[in-house]
Amino acid sequence: MKRLILAALLTTAALPLSATAATATPQAAVLTAQRDGVEVTAGALKMRLIALADGVVRVRIARDGAYPEDASWAVLPEQRKARATVTATADGFTTASLRVRIGAGGAITFETLDGKVISADAAPVAIDGKSFTLRKSLPITEHFYGLGDKTGGLDRRGKEFVDWNTDAFGFTSADDPIYKSIPFFLSTGAPGGSYGILLDNTYRTWFDFGHRDADTLTFGGPDGPIDYYFVAGPSLAEVTRRYADLTGHAPLAPKWALGYQQSRYSYMSADEIREIARHLRADRVPTDVIWMDIDYQDRNRPFTTNPTTFPDLPKLTADMKAQGIKLVAITDLHIAKVETGYAPYTSGKRGDEFVKNPDGTDYVAPVWPGASVFPDFTQTKSRTWWGTLYKGFLEDGIAGFWNDMNEPAIFNTPTKTMPLDTVHRIASDDFAPRTGDHREIHNVYGMQNTRATYDGLLKLRPNERPFVMTRASYAGGQRYAVTWTGDNSATWDHLKLSVQQIINLGLSGFAYSAADVSGFAGGPSPDLLTRWFEIGAFTPVFRDHSATGTPRVEPWVDGPDHLAIRRRFVEERYRLMPYFYALADQNSRFGDPIVRPVFYDYPSAASMGCNQSMAFTLGKALLIAPPPSPESPQTYDVCLPAGGWYDYWTGLRAGTPEAATTGPIQSATQAVPTEHAKSERVLETPRLDRLPVFVRAGTILPRQPLVQSTAQTPSGPLMLDIYPGGECSGTLYEDDGTTLGYQRGAFFRQTVRCAATAAGVTVTFDGKEGSLAPWWKQIAVTLHGWQGPGRVTQNGASLGAESDVSAQTLRFTIAAPGKAARVTIEKN
Numbered sequence: 015m016k017r018l019i020l021a022a023l024l025t026t027a028a029l030p031l032s033a034t035a036a037t038a039t040p041q042a043a044v045l046t047a048q049r050d051g052v053e054v055t056a057g058a059l060k061m062r063l064i065a066l067a068d069g070v071v072r073v074r075i076a077r078d079g080a081y082p083e084d085a086s087w088a089v090l091p092e093q094r095k096a097r098a099t100v101t102a103t104a105d106g107f108t109t110a111s112l113r114v115r116i117g118a119g120g121a122i123t124f125e126t127l128d129g130k131v132i133s134a135d136a137a138p139v140a141i142d143g144k145s146f147t148l149r150k151s152l153p154i155t156e157h158f159y160g161l162g163d164k165t166g167g168l169d170r171r172g173k174e175f176v177d178w179n180t181d182a183f184g185f186t187s188a189d190d191p192i193y194k195s196i197p198f199f200l201s202t203g204a205p206g207g208s209y210g211i212l213l214d215n216t217y218r219t220w221f222d223f224g225h226r227d228a229d230t231l232t233f234g235g236p237d238g239p240i241d242y243y244f245v246a247g248p249s250l251a252e253v254t255r256r257y258a259d260l261t262g263h264a265p266l267a268p269k270w271a272l273g274y275q276q277s278r279y280s281y282m283s284a285d286e287i288r289e290i291a292r293h294l295r296a297d298r299v300p301t302d303v304i305w306m307d308i309d310y311q312d313r314n315r316p317f318t319t320n321p322t323t324f325p326d327l328p329k330l331t332a333d334m335k336a337q338g339i340k341l342v343a344i345t346d347l348h349i350a351k352v353e354t355g356y357a358p359y360t361s362g363k364r365g366d367e368f369v370k371n372p373d374g375t376d377y378v379a380p381v382w383p384g385a386s387v388f389p390d391f392t393q394t395k396s397r398t399w400w401g402t403l404y405k406g407f408l409e410d411g412i413a414g415f416w417n418d419m420n421e422p423a424i425f426n427t428p429t430k431t432m433p434l435d436t437v438h439r440i441a442s443d444d445f446a447p448r449t450g451d452h453r454e455i456h457n458v459y460g461m462q463n464t465r466a467t468y469d470g471l472l473k474l475r476p477n478e479r480p481f482v483m484t485r486a487s488y489a490g491g492q493r494y495a496v497t498w499t500g501d502n503s504a505t506w507d508h509l510k511l512s513v514q515q516i517i518n519l520g521l522s523g524f525a526y527s528a529a530d531v532s533g534f535a536g537g538p539s540p541d542l543l544t545r546w547f548e549i550g551a552f553t554p555v556f557r558d559h560s561a562t563g564t565p566r567v568e569p570w571v572d573g574p575d576h577l578a579i580r581r582r583f584v585e586e587r588y589r590l591m592p593y594f595y596a597l598a599d600q601n602s603r604f605g606d607p608i609v610r611p612v613f614y615d616y617p618s619a620a621s622m623g624c625n626q627s628m629a630f631t632l633g634k635a636l637l638i639a640p641p642p643s644p645e646s647p648q649t650y651d652v653c654l655p656a657g658g659w660y661d662y663w664t665g666l667r668a669g670t671p672e673a674a675t676t677g678p679i680q681s682a683t684q685a686v687p688t689e690h691a692k693s694e695r696v697l698e699t700p701r702l703d704r705l706p707v708f709v710r711a712g713t714i715l716p717r718q719p720l721v722q723s724t725a726q727t728p729s730g731p732l733m734l735d736i737y738p739g740g741e742c743s744g745t746l747y748e749d750d751g752t753t754l755g756y757q758r759g760a761f762f763r764q765t766v767r768c769a770a771t772a773a774g775v776t777v778t779f780d781g782k783e784g785s786l787a788p789w790w791k792q793i794a795v796t797l798h799g800w801q802g803p804g805r806v807t808q809n810g811a812s813l814g815a816e817s818d819v820s821a822q823t824l825r826f827t828i829a830a831p832g833k834a835a836r837v838t839i840e841k842n
């Protein structure tokens with residue numbers, strides 16, 4: 015190994031902001047080149063930088079000369095193996111896309127190969143006893159996202175946060191911490207492009223994005239591994255993809271998870287659930303799921319059923335199934351400490367599965383069932399035991415499960431959780447078998463709870479996709495569960511917050527997320543509930559849920575006018591199901607979020623100047639633009655990024671297209687934008703029954719005929735709306751919706767493209783992937799931005815087509831092409 019002493023770097027300007035443990039004068043860094051990176055010593059500092067992939071570098075810092083163990087709850091073992099080609103340089107190394115430089119004192123700079131700084135230490139790591147602080151310089155151009163569903167708005171800049179999973183009933187839009195700890199943040203605006211950092215430390219950690227010192231990003235913790243992953247872009251999309259690779263992709267959800275879900279704390283009996291189902295069907299509100307909150311249980315004991323109010327679960331699930339409705343049941347992790355007649359306690363006690371006090375006795379504390387014990391999910395064997403508890407409910411026909419209270423929440427204590435000295439017996443993954451106290455395990459406890467549930471379900475039903483929803487989690491938790499934002503409130507402020515939380519969750523690996531539609535606490539005004547339905551219909555998981563004792567919030571509660579609007583939006587979501595499902599497929603393969611900030615796919619949007627605090631995109635194709643002050647009648651501008659957009663509801667060009675609405679028609683596709691169409695602003699006047707939605711020019715959007723549940727096969731053709739423009743494409747995806755057959759080829763995927771020609775438009779279908787035949791036999795195409803009649807030919811044969819001049823459409827139906835095909839549309 016080659017050793018270099020970087021004496022020259024003593025003269026660099028990068029002086030630490032505060033003294034490191036060693037000295038105020040930076041020590042010369044001594045570099046030892048490694049096959050996968052570099053080892054650095056500088057005075058007392060010792061660290062290793064490992065290039066895991068071209069754009070991913072892990073930084074491991076020793077404390078008292080010793081590196082933390084090479085283990086992780088978040089980062090997959092195979093991802094911790096170095097795969098990049100590293101070239102040693104005088105002051106660090108390069109990969110195919112990244113230059114890493116080590117300065118005086120061991121300060122790290124990440125740069126592009128052409129020398130643009132992505133992120134630079136403002137000072138080398140500072141270690142004080144067990145606590146540590148990492149400092150990076152913070153150019154004024156940078157903005158921060160991620161950290162899961164933390165409050166405080168979309169952009170984290172100027173704020174500080176703590177990771178400590180907390181049962182935060184009634185949290186406000188500024189409270190921190192709340193339920194989850196996802197110590198991963200993303201930055202945009204650095205000279206070298208977007209990047210992300212995962213601080214893989216499960217202890218209570220903190221992050222300061224220029225709050226105390228405007229020019230410095232600092233983060234650290236009181237204890238635990240000093241171990242972080244630097245993830246380069248340069249685009250935000252590349253950062254999220256690399257992060258998904260590192261921490262695992264969310265598995266494809268069952269299709270029904272994308273349907274409308276009706277919940278309330280609490281539906282008190284099987285009869286009440288039947289009545290809710292009857293009412294939803296009578297009102298023709300498409301629905302896939304009804305949720306069973308804690309009141310279905312016997313004395314709040316997990317894995318029991320109240321024999322009086324829920325006397326026959328198999329009959330209830332069968333009755334629901336007949337109506338196309340699945341049931342999801344809550345299964346909290348606290349196990350009632352009941353010595354006789356309660357199987358989960360008996361078997362758990364027998365197997366010694368519970369978290370301990372320091373004196374070796376089981377830790378016992380009050381939660382819903384009264385005195386309870388807590389599974390030690392950090393032991394593989396306890397997770398396995400927990401998984402077996404689901405056998406009965408699966409046999410009864412319950413489709414999915416809800417892991418609540420897993421921060422874990424404890425009653426009657428000011429900390430709302432376990433004492434910090436409770437003992438977890440770690441026996442899992444790459445961790446050395448040892449005990450760890452609750453300081454170390456707290457933030458990862460909920461995630462390991464969902465892992466136990468997910469793995470258990472998969473073992474019990476090996477060919478079915480498990481559906482688990484969790485409140486608490488940690489980085490990588492998307493591998494096991496979807497999530498929701500916990501006990502929000504029925505206020506306009508929370509509606510706005512929910513959009514920002516869902517966006518930041520998507521950037522933090524959790525593509526599938528929900529916020530309680532209506533707000534859990536309080537009780538919404540009719541207008542708020544209606545608006546929440548409208549926006550919820552475009553979020554990944556769409557669940558109406560509310561607290562016991564609050565006003566009811568099922569869709570019908572405010573009379574027929576409100577119901578009509580709410581139903582219309584639920585219906586639109588079901589029409590969009592093929593698009594949602596294609597996004598789910600895309601997420602499982604690449605890690606791309608389903609809901610995104612507008613600047614994710616359209617970076618220029620960030621500087622367009624509109625108030626975009628409520629705007630988001632659903633995939634790349636749809637831009638949803640609710641009023642930024644959701645309760646206000648004030649008009650507002652929507653910024654439409656360059657490239658051209660259509661109004662989703664009318665199908666017409668949005669903004670002020672060059673289309674001759676006055677002068678003579680020049681060409682068939684006159685209303686079609688080009689790639690060079692400029693960005694635009696459109697003025698919106700809020701109206702309760704309108705949610706502005708725009709479609710990117712260049713989109714091929716699949717939709718389906720209305721169904722009342724994803725369990726129904728749509729009748730009629732698949733609908734394909736073509737919105738001509740640059741990079742024109744769309745994807746069709748289908749599988750059986752519930753099994754893992756898709757992993758063995760039983761799926762259908764087909765890319766469709768369009769291109770403008772001198773005479774019109776051509777639409778090409780790529781060859782299909784997968785062995786499944788989709789439900790559609792025909793495809794009803796609507797070509798937008800078309801003026802006057804048109805002539806359609808498919809592989810030479812001509813087809814009938816209908817034009818609508820005022821809608822600027824041409825419609826025709828084709829036989830679904832199972833293989834590559836081309837359709838030509840020309841002006842008559």
Ligand code: MIG
Pocket residue numbers: 278279307308344418419485500501534559560561
């Ligand atoms: O202490 O199960 O966030 O969604 O309805 C409250 C009852 C426990 C908290 C969850 C909420 C759920 C409620 N739970």
